[in-house]
Amino acid sequence: xxxxxxxxxxxxxxxxxxxxxxxxxxxxxxxxxxxxxxxxxxxxxxxxxxxxxxxxxxxxxxxxxxxxxxxxxxxxxxxxxxxxxxxxxxxxxxxxxxxxxxxxxxxxxxxxxxxxxxxxxxxxxxxxxxxxxxxxxxxxxxxxxxxxxxxxxxxxxxxxxxxxxxxxxxxxxxxxxxxxxxxxxxxxxxxxxxxxxxxxxxxxxxxxxxxxxxxxxxxxxxxxxxxxxxxxxxxxxxxxxxxxxxxxxxxxxxxxxxxxxxxxxxxxxxxxxxxxxxxxxxxxxxxxxxxxxxxxxxxxxxxxxxxxxxxxxxxxxxxxxxxxxxxxxxxxxxxxxxxxxxxxxxxxxxxxxxxxxxxxxxxxxxxxxxxxxxxxxxxxxxxxxxxxxxxxxxxxxxxxxxxxxxxxxxxxxxxxxxxxxxxxxxxxxxxxxxxxxxxxxxxxxxxxxxxxxxxxxxxxxxxxxxxxxxxxxxxxxxxxxxxxxxxxxxxxxxxxxxxxxxxxxxxxxx
Amino acid sequence: xxxxxxxxxxxxxxxxxxxxxxxxxxxxxxxxxxxxxxxxxxxxxxxxxxxxxxxxxxxxxxxxxxxxxxxxxxxxxxxxxxxxxxxxxxxxxxxxxxxxxxxxxxxxxxxxxxxxxxxxxxxxxxxxxxxxxxxxxxxxxxxxxxxxxxxxxxxxxxxxxxxxxxxxxxxxxxxxxxxxxxxxxxxxxxxxxxxxxxxxxxxxxxxxxxxxxxxxxxxxxxxxxxxxxxxxxxxxxxxxxxxxxxxxxxxxxxxxxxxxxxxxxxxxxxxxxxxxxxxxxxxxxxxxxxxxxxxxxxxxxxxxxxxxxxxxx
Numbered sequence: 001x002x003x004x005x006x007x008x009x010x011x012x013x014x015x016x017x018x019x020x021x022x023x024x025x026x027x028x029x030x031x032x033x034x035x036x037x038x039x040x041x042x043x044x045x046x047x048x049x050x051x052x053x054x055x056x057x058x059x060x061x062x063x064x065x066x067x068x069x070x071x072x073x074x075x076x077x078x079x080x081x082x083x084x085x086x087x088x089x090x091x092x093x094x095x096x097x098x099x100x101x102x103x104x105x106x107x108x109x110x111x112x113x114x115x116x117x118x119x120x121x122x123x124x125x126x127x128x129x130x131x132x133x134x135x136x137x138x139x140x141x142x143x144x145x146x147x148x149x150x151x152x153x154x155x156x157x158x159x160x161x162x163x164x165x166x167x168x169x170x171x172x173x174x175x176x177x178x179x180x181x182x183x184x185x186x187x188x189x190x191x192x193x194x195x196x197x198x199x200x201x202x203x204x205x206x207x208x209x210x211x212x213x214x215x216x217x218x219x220x221x222x223x224x225x226x227x228x229x230x231x232x233x234x235x236x237x238x239x240x241x242x243x244x245x246x247x248x249x250x251x252x253x254x255x256x257x258x259x260x261x262x263x264x265x266x267x268x269x270x271x272x273x274x275x276x277x278x279x280x281x282x283x284x285x286x287x288x289x290x291x292x293x294x295x296x297x298x299x300x301x302x303x304x305x306x307x308x309x310x311x312x313x314x315x316x317x318x319x320x321x322x323x324x325x326x327x328x329x330x331x332x333x334x335x336x337x338x339x340x341x342x343x344x345x346x347x348x349x350x351x352x353x354x355x356x357x358x359x360x361x362x363x364x365x366x367x368x369x370x371x372x373x374x375x376x377x378x379x380x381x382x383x384x385x386x387x388x389x390x391x392x393x394x395x396x397x398x399x400x401x402x403x404x405x406x407x408x409x410x411x412x413x414x415x416x417x418x419x420x421x422x423x424x425x426x427x428x429x430x431x432x433x434x435x436x437x438x439x440x441x442x443x444x445x446x447x448x449x450x451x452x453x454x455x456x457x458x459x460x461x462x463x464x465x466x467x468x469x470x471x472x473x474x475x476x477x478x479x480x481x482x483x484x485x486x487x488x489x490x491x492x493x494x495x496x497x498x499x500x501x502x503x504x505x506x507x508x509x510x
Numbered sequence: 511x512x513x514x515x516x517x518x519x520x521x522x523x524x525x526x527x528x529x530x531x532x533x534x535x536x537x538x539x540x541x542x543x544x545x546x547x548x549x550x551x552x553x554x555x556x557x558x559x560x561x562x563x564x565x566x567x568x569x570x571x572x573x574x575x576x577x578x579x580x581x582x583x584x585x586x587x588x589x590x591x592x593x594x595x596x597x598x599x600x601x602x603x604x605x606x607x608x609x610x611x612x613x614x615x616x617x618x619x620x621x622x623x624x625x626x627x628x629x630x631x632x633x634x635x636x637x638x639x640x641x642x643x644x645x646x647x648x649x650x651x652x653x654x655x656x657x658x659x660x661x662x663x664x665x666x667x668x669x670x671x672x673x674x675x676x677x678x679x680x681x682x683x684x685x686x687x688x689x690x691x692x693x694x695x696x697x698x699x700x701x702x703x704x705x706x707x708x709x710x711x712x713x714x715x716x717x718x719x720x721x722x723x724x725x726x727x728x729x730x731x732x733x734x735x736x737x738x739x740x741x742x743x744x745x746x747x748x749x750x751x752x753x754x755x756x757x758x759x760x761x762x763x764x765x766x767x768x769x770x771x772x773x774x775x776x777x778x779x780x781x782x783x784x785x786x787x788x789x790x791x792x793x794x795x796x797x798x799x800x801x802x803x804x805x806x807x808x809x810x811x812x813x814x815x816x817x818x819x820x821x822x823x
Binding site: 049051052054057059132133134135137138185188189203204205206228229230231232234235236238239241242244363391392393394396397400423430431433 | 541542543544546547548549550552553554555556557560561592593594595603604607655658659662663666667670673674675676677769770771772773774778779782785786787
C-alpha cells in the first residue's frame with residue numbers, strides 16, 4: 001500500500017542553457033587539466049541539506065551542488081561564457097530544416113556501476129523524464145522522438161526548430177544520463193553516474209564522495225570530498241577560516257567588502273545569470289493600466305533597492321539578461337523621477353493614495369528587505385505599499401491563484417534567452433502568473449523561439465525585451481553576484497555565473 | 511505500581527489517536543500545496559496533476575487519513591514527499607543526534623541549576639542569590655541563536671577548541687562526538703538551566719519553610735543532614751516535573767540551536783517538513799513528539815510515586 005512518491009522542495013527555478021547556433025559541429029576538446037599527486041580530502045560547506053539525489057526528480061539547489069560532481073549530461077555550459085561544450089556527446093549536427101538533431105557520443109565512458117555508456121542510456125534517461133512527466137518534462141516540449149540510431153548515435157526529432165535545445169538538455173545536471181534499467185527507487189539515496197566522483201554515503205549532516213578512477217576525463221587528484229551542511233553563515237565562515245572546510249558558498253553578503261581584504265580567505269565574485277524583479281497583477285485595477293505601471297517603474301530607484309537587498313553583491317539592470325552575456329541588450333529607458341511618475345499617474349486618471357499589496361517571502365530574505373525600500377520609494381508617489389511576507393508554500397499558492405497586487409521574486413539559473421523571457425511574458429505562458437498579454441511581444445517571442453540564426457534570434461529577443469520593459473510586464477531590478485569563498489592556495493576551481501559548483505579539477509594547497 | 515503504569519499507558523494510546531486526527535487535519539488544512547512547492551515557480555499543469563496523483567493527494571481526506579493511520583499502527587509512517595525515503599528511516603537517522611543533545615543539555619542544565627538554585631535558596635537576598643537571579647534572567651532572555659553564534663566565534667573561531675558546527679556519531683568517534691556536542695549543549699543547557707535554577711530556588715525555599723524541617727532542626731540534626739534528607743528530597747518533586755517538561759521540549763528538537771550548529775536533529779527535520787509541506791514527515795514527527803511528551807510524563811509520574819509513596823495510591 002505504500003506509495004513511493006517523490007516530490008521535492010524549494011526550487012525557485014531550475015536551470016537552462018544556451019548554445020551555439022544550430023548547424024555547428026563541435027569537436028571535443030581536451031578539458032582535463034594536468035594534476036599533481038596532491039590527494040587528500042576536500043570539504044565544502046553548503047548552506048542547505050540536499051532533499052534527495054535523483055537528478056531527474058530533485059529541484060533543490062543543494063542537491064545539484066552535489067550532483068554536478070557525480071553525473072554528466074550530453075553537453076555542458078562553458079565555465080565562463082555559458083556556451084554549450086561537448087561532454088558525453090563529442091559533437092552534434094542539425095538538419096537543414098532544424099527538425100532533426102544528431103548527437104555523436106563518446107565511446108570511452110563507464111558508469112559508476114561498471115556498465116558501459118551508450119545511446120540506449122540517453123534514450124532511457126530522456127524517456128524517463130518525458131513518460132513519467134517529471135518536473136523537467138517541459139524542457140522536451142518540442143521533442144517528438146528520441147532514438148538510438150546506433151550505440152554511438154542519438155537522434156532527437158523536434159516538432160519545430162528549437163535553437164534552445166542544447167540549453168534544455170545540458171544546462172544543468174537535472175538532465176543527467178542514467179544507465180538504462182537502473183533501479184529507479186534507489187536513486188533517491190544512491191547515484192550511478194559517469195562523473196568524476198561517486199556518491200559514497202549520505203547522512204543528515206554531510207555527503208561523502210570518492211574519486212571515480214575510471215572517469216572518462218582527467219581523474220581528480222583528490223581522494224574524495226565531503227559536502228557539509230552549515231546553514232548559519234557565521235558558522236560556515238568560522239569553519240572556513242579555522243580550516244575545518246576549504247570552500248563555502250554561505251558567505252554573508254554584508255561582509256563581502258570586508259572579506260575581500262581578508263587574507264585568511266580567497267573571495268570569488270562573479271555576475272550571475274539570475275535576475276530579481278517585481279511583477280504587478282495585470283488583471284487587477286489599477287495595475288492593469290500601463291501608465292500606472294510605468295509611473296511605478298519611474299519612481300523606483302533600482303540602485304537603492306539593490307544596495308539594500310544585496311550590499312555590494314549585485315548590479316542594477318532594467319532588463320533581465322546580465323551585461324556579461326552575449327544575449328544582453330543595453331536598454332534602460334527609466335530614470336528615477338518622482339515628479340515624472342506623478343504626472344504619469346495623473347495622466348492615467350488615478351486618484352492617490354492607492355494601495356499596493358506587495359507579496360514577498362521569508363524563503364528569500366532579500367525580497368523582504370527590498371520590499372521595505374520599495375515601500376519607502378513609492379510613498380511620495382501616493383502608492384501605499386502593504387508588505388505581505390509569506391512562507392514560500394503560501395506564496396506559491398497565492399501566486400497560482402492570482403491572489404496578489406504585486407510580488408517580488410527571482411528567476412535563477414537562466415542561460416538561453418528563451419528561459420529569460422518566453423514562459424514569463426508570452427500570453428498564457430506557463431510562468432506568466434501576472435497575466436501580461438501583448439500581441440507584439442507574443443509575435444516577437446514566437447519568432448525568436450524558432451529562429452535558427454543566432455544574430456537574428458538576438459535581434460528578436462532584443463525587440464521583445466524592449467517591449468516587455470516598456471509595458472512593465474516585469475519591473476526588472478537587478479542581477480545578483482555569485483559569491484563564494486575558499487581557502488587561499490586552492491587551485492583548479494572556477495566560480496561560475498550559473499552557480500554550478502564543479503570540484504573536478506580542484507587541488508588542495510600543498 | 512504496575513496497575514498505575516498500565517492505566518496511564520492505555521490513556522496515552524487514546525491521547526495519541528486523538529493527536530493523530532488533529533495533526534492530520536491541521537497539516538492538511540494549512541495553506542500551501544506540497545506539489546506546487548515541489549515544482550517551484552516553473553509550473554506545468556500536466557506535471558502537477560501527475561505528481562498529485564502519485565502522491566495520493568487526489569484522494570478524499572478521510573481515505574488519506576485511514577490509509578495513513580492504518581499503516582502507522584504497524585510502524586510504517588509512509589514515505590517523504592521531499593526525499594522519497596521512509597519517514598521512520600528519516601526519524602531514526604536523526605534520533606541519535608537529538609538524544610545526544612537533549613541528554614547533554616539536561617546534564618548541563620542540572621549541573622548549573624541544582625547547586626546555584628540551592629545556594630540561592632539557602633542564603634536568600636545574599637550576594638549569591640542576587641548573582642543567581644541575574645544570571646538566570648540573562649540565560650532566559652538572551653536569544654539562543656545569538657548565544658550560539660557568540661560561542662562559535664569565541665570557542666571555534668578565536669580559540670579553536672571546538673568545531674564550528676556539525677555532528678559526529680558516537681559510534682564513529684567518541685572523542686569527536688563529545689567535542690561536537692559541547693557548544694550546542696552549553697547553548698541549550700544555559701537556557702534550560704536558567705529556567706531550572708528559578709524552580710530549584712523556589713522549591714528549596716518552600717521546603718526549607720516546611721514544618722518537618724523545623725522539627726528536624728529542633729531535634730538537633732546537622733545542617734547537611736537536614737538539607738540532604740528533608741529539604742532536597744521534597745524539593746526534588748517539582749524539579750523532576752519541570753526537568754521532565756524541559757527534556758521533552760529538548761527531545762522534540764531545538765530548531766534554532768540545530769540550525770546554528772548544523773546539528774542534524776529532529777527539529778530541523780520538522781522545520782524542513784513544514785517548509786516543504788512534506789505531510790508524511792510532518793505527521794510522523796509531530797506524532798513522535800506527542801509520544802515523547804506522553805512517555806516523559808509517564809516516567810515522571812512513575813518517578814513521583816517512587817519519591818512520594820503517597821501518590822501511588
